[in-house]
Amino acid sequence: MTTLRSQMRYMNPYDIHKALINDYVLKRPGDTKLLQRDGSKDRTDHDVLRQNHRFLWDESTPDTWEAQFAKKYYDKLFKEYCIGDLSLFKDNKIALRWRIEQEVITGKGQFICGNKKCMEKEELKTWEVNFAYREQGEKKNALVKIRLCPDCSRKLNYCTKKREVKRLERRKHGKHKKEKKKRGEGEDVAQTSDSRVESDTEEESPVGQSDTVESPWNNHKPVEVKSREEEMEDYLQDLLL
Structure with missing residues (x-):
């Protein structure tokens, strides 16, 4: 000593x-x-995101730094189309999430099938799904869009028929004018040659939907489907942001 x-x-x-x-x-x-x-008690950034994740955030400012961190990550996601996991489609369990930047760059979910494990590019269809999920112990639901190939579309509709979003074919100018004259409509009637509408088929029951959750179909507005040229234009806009 x-x-x-x-x-x-x-x-x-x-x-x-x-x-x-x-x-x-x-x-x-x-x-x-x-x-x-x-x-x-250590936590990584991934742990913070998992604990504070929200599928949809409102406009209010989060009150904790963990929630602010998760909200900042959410703002970087692309929320026009979803990426889905259909591996449990026979149990009517479908997982959905928003796209990340790398998926937008490669066209995944827009020009490539939105199923996580599928890379099909032909005959893609746009489906609107009432996505019911549980978050922070609370039941929620939201209307989201997903583009799938024919095989994955059958998986999506295995238990319940979903709403398919279609684009109307352009009417010939002469035929449209004849119909207007026959009906005696004025010039203020809205043109329908470029309109987009949904098919008449709606889903019977949402994915994982509970009777206690109010269905968003009640206040639903028709979704416009873009042409391939418009899709490509938006795709390039996303890349330039």
Whole structure:
């Protein structure tokens, strides 16, 4: 002890700390375990996102830094089309999430089938789904769009028929004018040659929907489906943002 005390007069604070630890804490093999910190309560960025995730956020400002962090991540997502996991389609369990930037760049979910494990590019159809989910112990639902190939569309509609969003064919100008003259309509009648409407087929019961959750179909407005040229224009706009 006297020797160590005399040596400490010539040491800086860090060397003094090491000397005390070596002499009084680390005398026996295995004593280094005492220096290990408790990491049971450590959280990564991914853990914070999982705990504070929201499928849809409102316009209010989150009150905690964890919620603000999750909201900032949500703002970077692309929320026109969803990516789905249809692996449990026979149990009527479908998982949906928004697209990330890399998926927008590759066209996944828009020009490539929106099923997570499918890369089909031909004959894609747009479906509007009443997505019912549980979040923070609360039941919620939202109307979302997903583009699927024929095989994945059958999986989506395996238990309940969903609403398909279609684009009306352009009517010939002469035929449309003849119909207007026959009906005696004025010039203020809205043109329908470029209109987009949904098919008459609606889903019978939403995915995972509970009777206690109010259906968003009650206040639903028709969804406009864009042509391939418009889709490509929006796609390029997303890449330039």
